[in-house]
Amino acid sequence: MLSDLAQQGPASYFPRPETPVTFNFDQGLAAEETFPIADLQRVMTTVLDRDRGRALEYVSLGYDAERDKILYPPTQGELALGYPGLRAEVARWIGRTQGVAGLDADHVILTSGSVQAIALAVSALLNPGEGALVEKATFPYAMRFMQMRGADVRAVEIDEHGLVPDSLVQRLGELERDGVRPKLLYVIPTFQLPTCVVMPEDRRRRLLEIAEEWNLVVLEDSIYADLRYGGEPVPSLLSLDTGGRVLQSHGFSKNLAPGLRLGWISAAPALVRGLAAVRQDLGVSQWTSRAMELFLVEGLLDPHIAAANQVYRRKRDVAVTAVRRHCGDLVTFDVPDGGFYLWLRMGDDVDWVKAQHEAAERGVFCRPGERFLGERDGQAFLRLAYSHAADDEIERGIAVLGEAITSNVR
Numbered sequence: 001m002l003s004d005l006a007q008q009g010p011a012s013y014f015p016r017p018e019t020p021v022t023f024n025f026d027q028g029l030a031a032e033e034t035f036p037i038a039d040l041q042r043v044m045t046t047v048l049d050r051d052r053g054r055a056l057e058y059v060s061l062g063y064d065a066e067r068d069k070i071l072y073p074p075t076q077g078e079l080a081l082g083y084p085g086l087r088a089e090v091a092r093w094i095g096r097t098q099g100v101a102g103l104d105a106d107h108v109i110l111t112s113g114s115v116q117a118i119a120l121a122v123s124a125l126l127n128p129g130e131g132a133l134v135e136k137a138t139f140p141y142a143m144r145f146m147q148m149r150g151a152d153v154r155a156v157e158i159d160e161h162g163l164v165p166d167s168l169v170q171r172l173g174e175l176e177r178d179g180v181r182p183k184l185l186y187v188i189p190t191f192q193l194p195t196c197v198v199m200p201e202d203r204r205r206r207l208l209e210i211a212e213e214w215n216l217v218v219l220e221d222s223i224y225a226d227l228r229y230g231g232e233p234v235p236s237l238l239s240l241d242t243g244g245r246v247l248q249s250h251g252f253s254k255n256l257a258p259g260l261r262l263g264w265i266s267a268a269p270a271l272v273r274g275l276a277a278v279r280q281d282l283g284v285s286q287w288t289s290r291a292m293e294l295f296l297v298e299g300l301l302d303p304h305i306a307a308a309n310q311v312y313r314r315k316r317d318v319a320v321t322a323v324r325r326h327c328g329d330l331v332t333f334d335v336p337d338g339g340f341y342l343w344l345r346m347g348d349d350v351d352w353v354k355a356q357h358e359a360a361e362r363g364v365f366c367r368p369g370e371r372f373l374g375e376r377d378g379q380a381f382l383r384l385a386y387s388h389a390a391d392d393e394i395e396r397g398i399a400v401l402g403e404a405i406t407s408n409v410r
């Protein structure tokens with residue numbers, strides 16, 4: 001009874017091994033020990049004490065205390081866009097942290113995680129048959145949303161500085177020759193998934209010039225952008241955009257906790273309204289939105305991110321030392337300045353298929369590179385997420401991985 005679409009997949013993004021997972025380097029999860037439980041408990045309770053049942057409605061209902069009557073406002077806007085108080089606070093936070101002037105609640109739509117933001121952007125912008133461009137290695141969910149929409153998706157080369165502008169121009173030319181209208185570029189410029197590279201400012205500016213020339217909308221996925229613990233910050237595409245053609249997806253999943261399921265898109269109000277027009281889910285939680293408004297008003301987010309980044313820096317250093325010690329020169333990688341991952345390139349003489357299997361049998365789980373990029377020049381990659389494991393697990397798990405790799409050299 002399943003549709004063709006359902007029968008096609010999705011591929012299992014989270015591999016379920018026969019053996020139990022002892023060392024989980026698979027998912028890019030915020031570290032549980034960083035979750036601000038006490039603060040979240042307090043803001044959630046404060047909102048319930050303060051707003052009572054109004055925190056538990058679909059949308060904000062008014063209350064006339066004198067007549068003890070509920071006031072029913074027009075609900076359509078808030079149902080599709082989310083609680084205005086949090087939208088305003090998110091706009092203020094983006095404005096302050098990214099140096100973007102003139103943002104307000106009308107520039108923000110709240111979503112259930114940023115993954116829904118990406119899905120809405122794809123539905124709102126792409127007609128079937130229109131062209132979408134993605135980095136050659138990218139977030140598989142975004143790719144699949146585009147494929148489900150019937151878009152013609154083309155992959156743009158990436159290097160150690162992210163998306164390669166000349167390759168973008170080449171793909172655009174190809175689409176034109178094929179009679180396909182290019183519409184949307186999806187890009188993760190800061191701590192790119194899965195490579196963790198950061199696109200330098202001059203390349204960002206070039207990318208925006210190309211978007212202008214070809215009249216593209218750019219979806220900037222910023223989900224990892226706050227997780228910087230080395231190097232110098234680079235301006236976001238949203239902050240460099242002068243043409244109102246950048247939509248930025250972001251949220252609290254990586255910089256705070258994924259279970260909040262709160263993300264957003266920030267963009268020009270006309271684009272935000274376009275996303276709202278294709279929404280069909282009755283919105284995100286009022287209670288959580290009001291609590292997170294308070295979290296932001298109290299200025300808790302930035303110190304939280306700063307403290308969490310100390311934890312990720314330490315874990316990265318443990319992971320880097322362990323990979324060097326246990327894998328030697330059989331894998332190569334660049335040390336990232338932020339994010340959750342090492343992107344490891346297997347040496348040509350490693351039988352990665354066998355090594356992967358052996359590591360999995362011994363309880364080590366990592367995400368094989370093919371999940372993000374398909375076959376690339378026969379080169380094998382591995383994404384190792386160090387963000388969620390404890391320090392000693394990182395060390396012991398990488399030791400097991402190293403044994404699997406070193407014992408499978410051709």
Ligand SMILES: Cc1ncc(COP(=O)(O)O)c(C=O)c1O
Nearest residue numbers: 113114115139193223251253263
């Ligand atoms: C690149 C990228 N974008 C978006 C997301 C979506 O996260 P969420 O829906 O939890 O905000 C993820 C999650 O892993 C991701 O890696």
